[in-house]
Amino acid sequence: MEPGQNGNENKPIFEHNILQNLDFSKSTTQYNPAVSVQNPGEGLRMRPLCRGDYDKGFMSLLSQMTKVGDVSREEFEARFTAMEACPDSYYIVVIEDTMTKKVIGSGTLVIEQKFIRKCSSRGRIEDVVVHNQYRGKQLVKLMMDTLMVLSQQLGCYKVSLESEDDRVMFYSQFGLIKEAGQNYMCRRFKEM
Numbered sequence: 001m002e003p004g005q006n007g008n009e010n011k012p013i014f015e016h017n018i019l020q021n022l023d024f025s026k027s028t029t030q031y032n033p034a035v036s037v038q039n040p041g042e043g044l045r046m047r048p049l050c051r052g053d054y055d056k057g058f059m060s061l062l063s064q065m066t067k068v069g070d071v072s073r074e075e076f077e078a079r080f081t082a083m084e085a086c087p088d089s090y091y092i093v094v095i096e097d098t099m100t101k102k103v104i105g106s107g108t109l110v111i112e113q114k115f116i117r118k119c120s121s122r123g124r125i126e127d128v129v130v131h132n133q134y135r136g137k138q139l140v141k142l143m144m145d146t147l148m149v150l151s152q153q154l155g156c157y158k159v160s161l162e163s164e165d166d167r168v169m170f171y172s173q174f175g176l177i178k179e180a181g182q183n184y185m186c187r188r189f190k191e192m
Contacts, residue, residue, distance in 0.1 A: 009052025013084055013092050016048055022149050029145045029173065035138050037146055043099045044139075046146070049092035049106070051080055057102045058094065065129040067191075088154075089113075093146060095130070095139055104131040107143040109150055109159075123151035123159035141173075148174050 019037050040046045049058070054076045062068050083090040088111060095105030107128040111121050125147045130139045151159040162184055163171055 009050065009055075011051050012048035013050070013080065013090055014048045018091075018150070019046065019048065019093065019146070022146065022153060024145070024149055026152070027145055027149055028175075029141060031138055031141070035142050037142075040095055040139065040142055041137055043097060044104070045096045045098050046105075046142070047094060047096065049080075049094050051077065053094060053103050056096065057104075058106065061103055061106055061129060061131055062127065064132055065127065091147075091150060091154075092127075093143065093150075095134075095143070097134075102131075104134045105129065105139045105143055107147050109147045109154075111151075111154060111156065114157075117157050120157040121155055123147075123154070123156035125151070125159060125161040128161075144171070144174050 022037060024036070035041055037046050054073055059068055059071050059076065083092075091109040091111070093107050093109075094103045096102065097104050108126045110124045110126060112124060114120055114122055125144070128140060128143055128147070130137075130143070148159060159176075161171065161176065163176075168178060
């Protein structure tokens, strides 16, 4: 499918006003200089992932964090459609450089619907990455803070993320802790 062929390249994965209406008053994160969702930095814009972000380097950005594989436009479109079909579940936030029109940062909040805790929701933060040329501008901190506030505002009873040992101290500034007796286990079925 060619860019613009479906006319939905600017369609976000969730409503943009959700980001604009976040209440950061309970956040304890400090920024110097000040940055926010509305002003993440000069020439930068924070917004939901859009269909057209395939052409703005979204997949290439993710490859700076982990193995991505060769994802075609059709595969990207199909996955976007599948995620979009699960309302209130996938909140993928990106940071775009408005000069280059490239996605330079991303983070995902996945909302898991539960029966426990009186049918509440649990948030999981995943795939937080900032392009290596934009690091040192507090963008990972802003992304994490945004996803944390978003999870609380969406009514999650808790939010978690998986982290490498050397990043635990960084993530603790957002109120995340390693709980005694809690372990993460994994079984991989195939390697990409």
